[in-house]
Amino acid sequence: MAPSRGTPHAMGGVIERISSNPRFVLGLQLGPLLFWIVFFLFIPLLLIVFYSFCLRGLGGTIEYTFSLKNYIHFFTTPIYRKILVKSIVIAIEVTLGTLLVAYIPAYFIATTKTKNRLLLLILMIVPFWTSLLIRNYSWILILGREGIINVYLMKWGIISQPLELLYTEFAVVLGLVHWVLPFMVFPLFSTIDNIDFNLVDAAKNLGANDLQAFWRVTLPLSMPGIAAGCLLVFILTVGSFVTPSLLGGPEDLMITMVITQRFLTLFDWPFGSAASIIYLMLMILFILVYDRFIGLKRILKM
């Protein structure tokens, strides 16, 4: 609103005077959000920082001391180190896999005729909003020992023994890729859509063939979209829980599963909190590194 002082001439109601006070209006607009963020995000996170330095007492109680034992335990126990590494490895595999799968459709949508483009984009959104749980469940039906793939491969005599597809790292990566695809396709689409294709024609006019023109012009110009998509996908995957829990085997543990197990079955909140903090630190570290080398500002603008 245009900043206006109090309105002495206007002896209208209180509402009129209040609604023209910019500071009051700003407070009204941001107050609830700040309250929500401070009380239900910030303070809870501080609380688990605090818990992470406590210890598990008898019967799942919390012993209020200051100790680094949880962190030491996490980093000195091979299984937890392995889980941490596995979380990162899976996230990297998913990020690369998603990029490979998503680039071509994004390119296709961005360069196709306007009429079809809208339909393709809408079709892209539909699975985005379909329940993740359900999509994972469906992968169980597809990949299981008696799932669609095995049943048909055996029926056609291609294999004699069912393949072990489900409860493997492959299944986890597949399920995650399926989940995060839209987060990659949309940033890719919007950057490719903004590319001035006269540049590509210019490159060809100067003697580049199609592939060279793509490699030297289109691909470098779509870098911002690739960077944004990879950031999103990596972050979402590292913190994913549902897919690795449903599609992974006993070896495919991710850090969120350690946290859940500690809180819900072992009642070891302090260790679970420490694992949460380690996860958050990992994210912050990743974002800082990303910002250092690629720059967050560019992404935030998109």
Next chain:
Amino acid sequence: MKRIFSGARFLKGFTIAFYMFIFAPILIVILMSFHPRDIVSFPLPGFSVKWWIRFFGNYNLLTSLRISLTLGAAAALVAGLIGTLASFAIVRSEFRRKDLLNALTFAPMVISGVVFGVALLSLFDSIRFPRGFIGLVIAHSLLCIPYVIVVVSARLADFDRSIEEAAMNLGANNFQTFKSITLPVLLPAIIAGMLLAFTISFDEYPATQFLATATTATIPVRIFSMIKTELNPQINVLAAVMVVITICIPMLAQYFLRRK
């Protein structure tokens, strides 16, 4: 003119395969909900609606459906209100630390639901606030706020402010202008944002698992434990219901967004 780089056929084929890949799981679940036997098997040995009938006779599942629907509606309302108000400040005002606020607002979108869930659980536990519906509404609304802000602030950024000035010029004060001009023009975006918030809430599991109780088990909580323990065609029906709800609602949202 844009042009498709050579190997147009390859591009098209790849894209078709891509769409089949993203749609296959969804279609298969719906198909399987009409499975006639007690154990899921392929190919579909027949066609039956018996699991659908059983679903509508299953008190527990229907209760969970009711909880999920009310929870989604409540979370969408709270997130819609908070997110819309905040969008105004974010788009229209300059204030210190705006960047920080933006980052904090979007934190729930990127922080794992698991960590967010245990953090809230710790808070509720430490202040002796009983777990249950209210806690779930708080958690879900916070998770949904970023989505509302994305949708509403995008529309607000496009908002032609001269129509507000025109209204004031014609005699409407700030509050009347908001009521008769700003809100009605923005309403489709607000509704769209709330519908999207609803679908986020309706599918939320990672944080919900820590905050739900036996009497407030949502549909995702049921589905997760069913998948973990007993794979029977009942899940297929539940899944089909979820698919229908989570697809129809965003489509409704799109409809509202397109209506200007």
Next chain:
Amino acid sequence: MIDLELKNVTKRFGAFTAVKDFSIAVEAGEFVSFLGPSGCGKTTTLRMIAGFLEPTEGEIFIQGQKVNDLPPYHRDSGMVFQNYALFPHMTVFDNIAFGLRYRKVPKNEIKDRVMQMLQLVQLPGLEGRRPAQLSGGQQQRIALARALVIKPKLLLFDEPLSNLDAKLREQLRVELRQIQQEVGITSIFVTHDQEEALSLSDRIVVMNAGEMIQSGTPYEIYEKPQSLFVGEFIGQSSFIDGRVAAVQGTETLVELGNGLTMGVSGVGAIAKGDKVKILIRAERISVMQDSAQKHLEGRLNVLKGVITDVSYLGSNIYYYVRIENNAQFLVIDQMGEKSPLKKNDAVCLEIGFKSCLCFTSKTKGRV
């Protein structure tokens, strides 16, 4: 009676001064244009009158009442916006009735007045449409009706025609003037289009860099620009640098270099040896084939040159002429039934004394 008065109004945004010490008094029924390049402060001034911005210093009076502290919704001014600013969720009827509803006008009267307005802007029968179903020209007419129906004390126009295409712009300009005179309402019209300002206004205020440069009737602004800026901004002209050679009677002789001299009218604060710039309106120069004009040879204000370029525009023709001291002239010639001159033709330019406006290079003020 004075309907609008601004007294020493200044508007600063931080360190930037958008409007500087601006004063004006507008008579009832007068149509005043604020004309200037973008960023000159004209829209800021209009928005201060409407109440969307508060002046940093100075006072604004509408019909004698000081309105500095009055919010826009109590100022009773009707504004017409560049982008029409119709309410997209309301019908044409509701758009026009909007202001009346806040003035507690009874229902029947609202209906009558809205219909009357639709008649006035020549769009009867469109009351049920939505703005999105109207063309740009129709939308702007509705916006005008919406502003007029509340019988405002002032009508404010913020570049209302600039979003329309050329033909429509001209047509609407004529209609606008007719309606304004019919209603007799005091109007302030902000524009960067000189043709609009010249054809519509009783008075034009030329602004630049937040300041009023000159205020006067369209005739005065065009024929008697007080500064080089106004002369340059309005109309199409050529400029030529020179030095005062002599001042005799009501005429001044200017040395153009290369042995050329020109006579100009006006004998302001100027002395022999002063550097000056002469402005010559392109349509006031007559151009003739050189060979046919032996009798003009040697006369003052007849310059010889060569045509370097020709742009044929149908109703008139643009010649770019280089004269003997290498200065460039633009000449706009009405075609009539002559056949056009060609590139590289040698020509004579004849320029009347009164069409040569002379500005001192020091102050940029007119002599």
